[in-house]
Amino acid sequence: MxxxxxxxxxxxxxxxxxVRRSKAIMLPMILVPLILIVVLPVSIGLLARNAPTDxxxxxxxxxxxxxxxxxxxxxxEREQLVVLVLGxxxxxxxLVIPLMVSAVLAADAFAxxxxxxxxxxxxxxxxxxxxxxxxxVLGAFVPAVVITWVSAxxxxxxxxxxxxxxxxxxxxxxxxxxxxxxxxAPAVALLAxxxxxxxxxxxxxxxxxxxxxGAVILPLIFVAAAWASGLLLAPVWSVVVAGALLWLVAxxxxxxxxxxxxxxxxxxxx
Amino acid sequence: MxxxxxxxPPPPRTGHGFPRASDADHARLGRARQTEPxxxxxxxxxxxxxxxxxxxxxxxxxxxxxxxVLALLGPNGAGKTTTVRLLNGVLRxxxxxxxxxxxxxxxxxxxxxxxxGVLTENAGLDDRLTTRENxxxxxxxxxxxxxxxxxRVDELLExxxxxxxxxxxxxxxxxxxxxxxxxARALLHDPEVLFLDEPTSGLDPAGTRxxxxxxxxxxxxxxxxxxxxxFLGEAGRLADQMAxxxxxxxxxxxxxxxxxxxxxxxIGAHVDLGRPASDGTLAAIGAVPGVLETSTAAQGASLRVRxxxxxxxxxxxxxxxxxxxxxxxGRAPSLEDVYFEIERRILVETGDLAVTDGFLHQSEAAV
Numbered sequence: 261m262x263x264x265x266x267x268x269x270x271x272x273x274x275x276x277x278x279v280r281r282s283k284a285i286m287l288p289m290i291l292v293p294l295i296l297i298v299v300l301p302v303s304i305g306l307l308a309r310n311a312p313t314d315x316x317x318x319x320x321x322x323x324x325x326x327x328x329x330x331x332x333x334x335x336x337e338r339e340q341l342v343v344l345v346l347g348x349x350x351x352x353x354x355l356v357i358p359l360m361v362s363a364v365l366a367a368d369a370f371a372x373x374x375x376x377x378x379x380x381x382x383x384x385x386x387x388x389x390x391x392x393x394x395x396x397v398l399g400a401f402v403p404a405v406v407i408t409w410v411s412a413x414x415x416x417x418x419x420x421x422x423x424x425x426x427x428x429x430x431x432x433x434x435x436x437x438x439x440x441x442x443x444x445a446p447a448v449a450l451l452a453x454x455x456x457x458x459x460x461x462x463x464x465x466x467x468x469x470x471x472x473x474g475a476v477i478l479p480l481i482f483v484a485a486a487w488a489s490g491l492l493l494a495p496v497w498s499v500v501v502a503g504a505l506l507w508l509v510a511x512x513x514x515x516x517x518x519x520x521x522x523x524x525x526x527x528x529x530x
Numbered sequence: 531m532x533x534x535x536x537x538x539p540p541p542p543r544t545g546h547g548f549p550r551a552s553d554a555d556h557a558r559l560g561r562a563r564q565t566e567p568x569x570x571x572x573x574x575x576x577x578x579x580x581x582x583x584x585x586x587x588x589x590x591x592x593x594x595x596x597x598x599v600l601a602l603l604g605p606n607g608a609g610k611t612t613t614v615r616l617l618n619g620v621l622r623x624x625x626x627x628x629x630x631x632x633x634x635x636x637x638x639x640x641x642x643x644x645x646x647g648v649l650t651e652n653a654g655l656d657d658r659l660t661t662r663e664n665x666x667x668x669x670x671x672x673x674x675x676x677x678x679x680x681x682r683v684d685e686l687l688e689x690x691x692x693x694x695x696x697x698x699x700x701x702x703x704x705x706x707x708x709x710x711x712x713x714a715r716a717l718l719h720d721p722e723v724l725f726l727d728e729p730t731s732g733l734d735p736a737g738t739r740x741x742x743x744x745x746x747x748x749x750x751x752x753x754x755x756x757x758x759x760x761f762l763g764e765a766g767r768l769a770d771q772m773a774x775x776x777x778x779x780x781x782x783x784x785x786x787x788x789x790x791x792x793x794x795x796x797i798g799a800h801v802d803l804g805r806p807a808s809d810g811t812l813a814a815i816g817a818v819p820g821v822l823e824t825s826t827a828a829q830g831a832s833l834r835v836r837x838x839x840x841x842x843x844x845x846x847x848x849x850x851x852x853x854x855x856x857x858x859x860g861r862a863p864s865l866e867d868v869y870f871e872i873e874r875r876i877l878v879e880t881g882d883l884a885v886t887d888g889f890l891h892q893s894e895a896a897v
Contacts, residue, residue, distance in 0.1 A: 270667060274663075278659060380650045381648070381654030383620045384643060384725075385643060385668065386671065387640075387671055524621050528581065
């Protein structure tokens with residue numbers, strides 16, 4: 261049976277409208293990106309811009325990291341610290357945004373409906389189990405990706421402005437960064453949703469979903485940030501392949517969960 | 531105890547001003563008007579569903595003709611809400627099957643839900659949306675185009691007296707207002723079958739009266755209504771069929787008067803003597819042909835008689851003996867009388883009700 265796109269869009273639109281009016285949900289979704297894209301790059305970028313270059317040289321030329329950081333070493337000395345900090349150390353933290361937004365919205369998707377006692381009504385409406393699942397996943401996925409992309413665009417502008425006195429040219433986005441944001445970040449969001457939508461459908465309250473989801477998401481945040489730091493130094497094709505693998509895992513996980521998702525399970529878990 | 535008498539559905543009744551969806555609306559909603567009348571609006575066969583905590587619905591079998599109002603009665607935890615969920619395809623049965631308007635809810639859940647409207651015990655409004663947005667969401671999910679949805683929502687808000695709150699967030703609405711919005715939402719698509727789960731719970735007396743009047747008008751339009759409730763007053767006023775469910779099992783089904791006929795011989799009557807009947811008076815009443823039982827009441831005597839004619843004979847006998855009679859009436863048992871008698875018999879049968887020291891005691895397990 262083909263999906264009912266109108267029904268999916270209707271549920272998504274309702275969820276997004278409701279979320280936009282919820283301070284408890286909007287606050288973390290605004291604050292976390294704000295810290296990551298404004299506070300951190302401005303403060304650390306200003307420090308890096310004025311730091312002495314000899315300490316950086318010592319750190320970067322140690323034998324262990326030399327091969328990895330060759331793209332940075334190829335730059336003029338004054339630019340190295342700015343590019344290292346803003347381009348390679350802080351930017352992987354942008355992957356926190358799709359994870360965090362997915363976690364918050366996934367918790368609200370089903371556990372929130374149960375808490376507000378609106379789930380029963382929803383289950384009595386003529387929407388298939390599959391369409392309901394897809395709508396709930398997309399209702400969290402689309403905002404997560406949009407917020408990540410907008411944040412990354414702002415981060416790019418802020419970093420280029422902060423670094424301008426040193427660089428005299430925009431240095432972000434470079435290819436690895438662009439692929440990470442455009443290709444890898446949505447896969448990360450989908451992977452998180454693959455894990456968290458099921459948690460949300462089983463939890464009775466948003467708080468319970470957040471607690472259970474946090475246990476899943478926190479390790480993922482560290483892994484993603486650490487993994488992305490290395491990925492940005494790797495060739496572009498390897499970032500593309502890594503993203504593709506993430507997409508495969510995320511889609512597989514979602515398909516598995518979609519097959520197991522029924523309104524009967526949802527109703528009895530309430 | 532279960533009555534299986536088939537009852538003809540009442541003749542179609544004219545509407546009372548509720549805006550009905552047009553044929554064009556029905557076509558847009560992806561469901562054709564039934565061209566041939568279905569023989570049963572709802573039919574279940576051995577419908578069973580268990581949870582880890584126990585069997586919620588246990589081999590439930592009944593048949594409800596179109597246009598009937600069924601009161602699904604039973605104490606809390608009897609399985610009423612689970613029955614509604616099974617009938618609307620929200621839950622799947624472990625055993626047995628159901629058909630609603632000819633569709634199997636376990637297999638054709640969407641088809642069933644397209645044709646049914648549900649008022650859940652909790653109104654289930656999203657407080658972060660306005661009244662209009664709540665209704666538009668449901669209308670769009672039910673397949674209305676944006677323009678038709680908007681028109682239909684406006685009609686119903688007007689009809690349910692909520693037009694002036696259309697653009698307010700539902701947060702802060704009274705329980706009565708929430709129920710009215712939820713009822714409007716249940717009627718958006720002009721459903722053929724309505725499931726109303728505890729429609730008056732949490733309402734004040736005025737709100738209760740409003741909602742009962744609304745349901746009464748809906749019933750007057752010839753809709754099939756399943757009213758899951760433990761408020762017997764509203765059930766008695768609205769329902770022409772009753773089903774008594776106890777621990778998931780159907781213990782009685784039929785019209786209240788039929789069930790009363792199965793439970794008791796004759797009808798109840800009361801003779802108002804202005805004071806409790808004396809033993810001599812009771813003996814005189816008992817001697818009248820057709821009197822089955824007599825007992826003293828605060829203002830006279832309570833009787834069980836074969837028919838209304840016997841009441842007239844009792845009055846004539848008492849007047850002939852110069853006993854002042856201030857009034858007398860034969861009274862058919864109400865749905866409430868029938869329900870409590872069935873419940874009493876169930877409790878006695880299951881050993882949950884015992885007579886000790888002249889008093890009835892319900893065991894804790896049965897409460």
